[in-house]
Amino acid sequence: MCLAVPGKVIRWLDRDPLFARAEIEFEGVRRACHMACVPDTEVGEFVIVHAGVAISRVDAAEAQHILEELRHLSDAYEESPP
C-alpha cells in the first residue's frame, strides 16, 4: 500500500501549487505525476512517487554514500573472510 517508486523528472507540465504536474520517467515509461509535495524539484532530479503523487526528492548523494559504504564492507569481507 505504501509502495512508492523512483522516477526521473523529464519536464514540468503545470506549476500551479495545487495542480502542479510533471512528466516522470520510470524505466523508459513516461507518466504525468502530481508535484504539489515537491514544488522545487528540477528537471533531471529523481522523485519518489506514490499513488500518482511525488512525495519526496531523492537525495542521490546519500544513495551513493550508503552504497559506497556497503561496497567497502563487501570488499573487506572478500579480502579477509570472517
Next chain:
Amino acid sequence: MKLVDEFRDVELARSLVVDIRQRATRRWVLMEVCGGQTHSLLRNGIDAALADVVELIHGPGCPVCVTPAEDIDLACQLAQRPEVILTSFGDMLRVPGNAGSLLDAKTRGADVRMVYSPLDAVALAQREPHRQIIFFAVGFETTAPTTALAVLQADRLELENFSMIVSHVRVLPAMTLLMRAPDNRVQGFLAAGHVCTVTGFAAYDDFVREFHVPVAVTGFEPLDLLVGIRECVTQLEARIASVANCYGRSVQRAGNADAQQLIDRAYQITDGPWRGFGNIARGVLRLRPELKRFDATQRFEATESLPCLTNDCPASEVLSGRIKPRECRHFGTTCTPATPLGAPMVSSEGACAAYHRYAGQTERHGLAGPS
C-alpha cells in the same frame, strides 16, 4: 530501475548478513512496521537468512487490513446507489467487511472502479458530471497527502459530485499501543520508510525515550532492510536506543513540509477505530469541518444495516504480531489467497499473503541461510 536495482545487489546483501550475524550475540526480536517491508523481507529470504539472530515480528502496517469493517460496509452500501461510482485503490476492493467486499458489491451490479491515484477519481468527477464519484480514502501518512490533494483540488474546482469516505490511520499511535501491551516482545523497530518520508522522524524521539527501543527508519529494498536490521542489532548489543535514519535518500528528519501542509489543510487528528485493535487515541485522520461537504457519510444517508458474517479469523493477533501466520489453524488449509477468511490473506501486503506466497521457497534472492 535506477535507485532500485543497486539496492538489490546480492553480494552486498550477503556481506550485510555476515556483518549482522557477527554483531549479534543473541537473538533479538524486531518488528517491521510496514506490510511492504514484510513482503520484501520474505520475498528476499532475509527472515530465513537471519533466523538464528533476529526474529522478525510483522507489524500492523497493512492499511487495508486495519480499515474498519464498518467503513467497508458503508462503501459497499453507498456503491449500490445508481448515481454513485465508488472508487478506491485495487487492494481495498478485495478486503471483506462484515458483509462482503467492494468486488462482491460490483458483482451485484454496483459501479465500483479501481483507480491508481485519488487524483484519477477527481478527474473522473470532472468527466462524469451527472454521476456522484466517491473515493474511499485509506492508508497511512504516506497516502494521506495524495487524498488531501484530491479533496483540495475538488474544493478549488467546486466539484459538487466528488466526495470521500475517509478512513486514514496514523502509524505512531499504533506502535505506542503495541509497546504498552503487557505481552509485548518487540525490542526494536524498523519504522516505515515512506510514512517517515512524509512525517519525518522527529516524533519518534519521545517514543524512544518512553520505551527505550531502537527505531531504524528503513526502506523497502533488501539492502535497505538489512541496513535497518543492522542498526537495530548494533544498538541493542550496545544497550542504547535512538532513532536512526537508514533511508536517507528519501527521508529527512523534518519530513516533507509541503506534504504535511496538505494533510493539515484537509484533515484533523482524532481518536478512532482500527480493525482488530479497537479505538486508538489520535489514531486516525478525518476531514476538517470546513471540508465536510466532501464527506460521503454526510452527503448520503446510509440506509440499512448489513447482515454480519463472522468467522474465527484471528486477524488482530496477526496484525499485532502476537502470532505468525503459520500458527493460525486456518493458514493454507481453509484460508488461502483464493479462499481468504480475513484481510491479511486478501491484501497483497498482508502478512498471511506474504507467508503463503514466499515462505515455502527455500532459495529466495540467493541469500543463504545460516551456515
